[in-house]
Amino acid sequence: MSEQEQTLSLVDVLQEDQELQEEASAVLAGSDAEHCSYPQGYVKRQALYACNTCTPKGGQAAGVCLACSYKCHEGHDLFELYTKRNFRCDCGNGKFADTRCQLFRDKDEVNQLNKYSHNFFGEYCTCRRPYPDPEDQVEDQMIQCVLCEDWLHGRHLGCALPDGAELHEMICQSCMEANDVLWAYVAPPARSAGASPDRAGRKRSHGDEGAPPPPCRLKGLGAGGRPPGAVFWPPGWRSRLCRCRPCQGRLSEAGLSFLPDESDTVLAYERKGEREEAATPARDPLMSALSNLDRVRQLEIIHGYNDMKSELKDFLQTFAAEGKVVTSEDIRDFFERQQSRKRRRADNSFHCA
Incomplete structure (x- = not known):
């Protein structure tokens, strides 16, 4: 490994940390970290x-909400499932032999409407491997299917990833094969010159209650193409799904009635979480952790934390002033010196008169 690969600038470190925090916040901020979600029923996402x-x-597959993962399963081996739709927290129900939910006790033995997959046992994709996979050295991204909500490796989708794939929604090959109704929307033929693209999809105003229902969009589309592999859907594709009664009935029969709902998307969930977090005053994680300690221990830890933070700031400023990069070895040396100093102070305390 070259010296350049071993080093990172301070800006790189801070930027990576910020990106990780934003990614975690996007998923967690939309869920309640304090209260079990069970009383809310089958939560939308x-x-x-x-x-x-x-x-x-x-055993039996089961899923627990964010709050229960903190309170009831602290220190346990957890599989992070990202988000799933229409799910009710299982924590402490009949699927758990010993664990009881500490946040909400009065729960049904089984949540009959929950849907489970191999994800709940730490397996993902058609290859049913863990993630991260210690035996897989191939760099690849994992993409979630809109329908089954499984995570699949990009190389196992059976198709090429489009440009800007992160902006698309993906439906895996198995789900496309199981839902013929969706193929009519894949690569539809071009509209005729006289067609009005907004007529069928416009929203009704308050004065349109007596207007006829929108015409079926599928009649103008015909049979869509059936390319191999997964299908990537461009932004806004859900708004183009037909809203006529027969088509809505077909989606409902297939268990896909959620598809026309733009708020069902993971992106909509993440944006909701970002708004809620922005409206909530930031909580200092240190003070949250100290809340259950007595005042003397609180002050001891706070002073130690502040001393370390001040010393780390001075340490990093020397690199910034000289325009040097911070290596992993530099950081390791800093914390080793901190530990050594702490041990010396502890040893001296035993010999005080």
Whole structure:
């Protein structure tokens, strides 16, 4: 490994940390970290976890909400499931032998409408491998299917990833093959010159109650193409789904009635979380952790934390002043010196008169 690969600028470190915080915030901010979501019923979309400690492979699949992952399963082996739709927290129900929910006790034995997959046992994609996979050295991104909500490796989708794939929604090959109704929307033929693109999709105003229902869009589309592999759908594709009664009935029969709902998307969930976080005063994680300690221990830890923070700031400023990069070895040396100093202070305390 070259010296350049071993070093990072301070700006790089801070930027990576900020990106990780924003990514985590986008998923977690839309879910309640303090209260079990069970009383809300089958939540439209929420962050979920599966506990490999309480419900290991070979048992029944179960999922727990964000708050329960913190309170009821602290220190357990958890699988992060990102988000899933229409799910009710299982924590402490009949699928758990010993664990009882500490946040909400009166729960049904089973949540009959929950849907489960191999994800709940830490397996993903058609290859059913863990993520991250210690035996897989190939750099690849994982993409979530809109319908089954499984995560698939890009190389296992059976198609090329489009430019700006992160802006598209993906439906995997298995889900496309199981839902013929969707193929009519894939690569439809061009509209005739006289067609009005907004007529069928416009929203009704308050004065349109007596207007006839919108015409069926599928009649003008015909049979769509059937390319191999997964299908990537461009931004706004859900708004183009037909809203006529027969088509809505077909989506409902296929269990896809959520598709025309723009707020169902993960992007909409993340934006909701960002808005809620922006409206909530920031909580200092240190002060939250200290809240259960007595006043003397609080002051001791706060002073130690402030001393370390001040010393780290002075340490990094020397690199910034000289225009040097900070290596992992530099950071390791700094914290080793901190530990050594702490041990010396502890040793001296035993010999005081």
